[in-house]
Amino acid sequence: EVQLVESGGGLVQPGGSLGLSCSASGFTFSSYAMHWVRQAPGKGLECLSSISSDGGSTYYADSVKGRFTISRDNSKNTLYLQMNSLRAEDTAVYYCVKDYGNYVWAFDMWGQGTMVTVSS
């Protein structure tokens, strides 16, 4: 069974840092680009960051560029998102997402999501 399981969400103060992890199983992780997509409460979807299958290329939305870092460890089938300088507007459910291929830019498998709340 294809599965993505995120962890690491929680409550953090403005200006703080948080690291998310996503454990993948049921498919050849190293063959697919991966993404982080977030959804603020009651709002739409935003693709934050993407990484190629081999980790050699990464992309970031302007809203998180310079603050968030995406990475992956293909030997551990794990995707990461390091989030620094967090702001109230970063409060959202964060989804780990599998690409249909290597940058087909279609997201065919989603994790259950992990909630990140930025508040004092």
Add this chain to the structure above:
Amino acid sequence: QSALTQPASVSGSPGQSITISCTGTSSDIGGSNYVSWYQQHPGKAPKLMIYVVSNRPSGVSNRFSGSKSGNTASLTISGLQAEDEADYYCSSYRSSSTHVVFGGGTKLTVL
């Protein structure tokens, strides 16, 4: 304000067909075939319904179809069923930012 423009809501009766539009620019929808559609039920993760403009992933009903003309993509759902009631999001690769942008979402109500 979302990068792609979708109607906030659409509605239809069971058995009818509805179309949801998604309007962008020549930098995204007009210049890319990486257009996708997602269905999201309340409290659930989104589900891929259409990719590369008009392709359906395995397991998605053939009642769902996608198309594109110029800077506008469309999702058509035929033979509406109660379980189709959900939020629908379009997305497109945007060449100017080398990344994906989403529409604001459309709430489909089955009357």
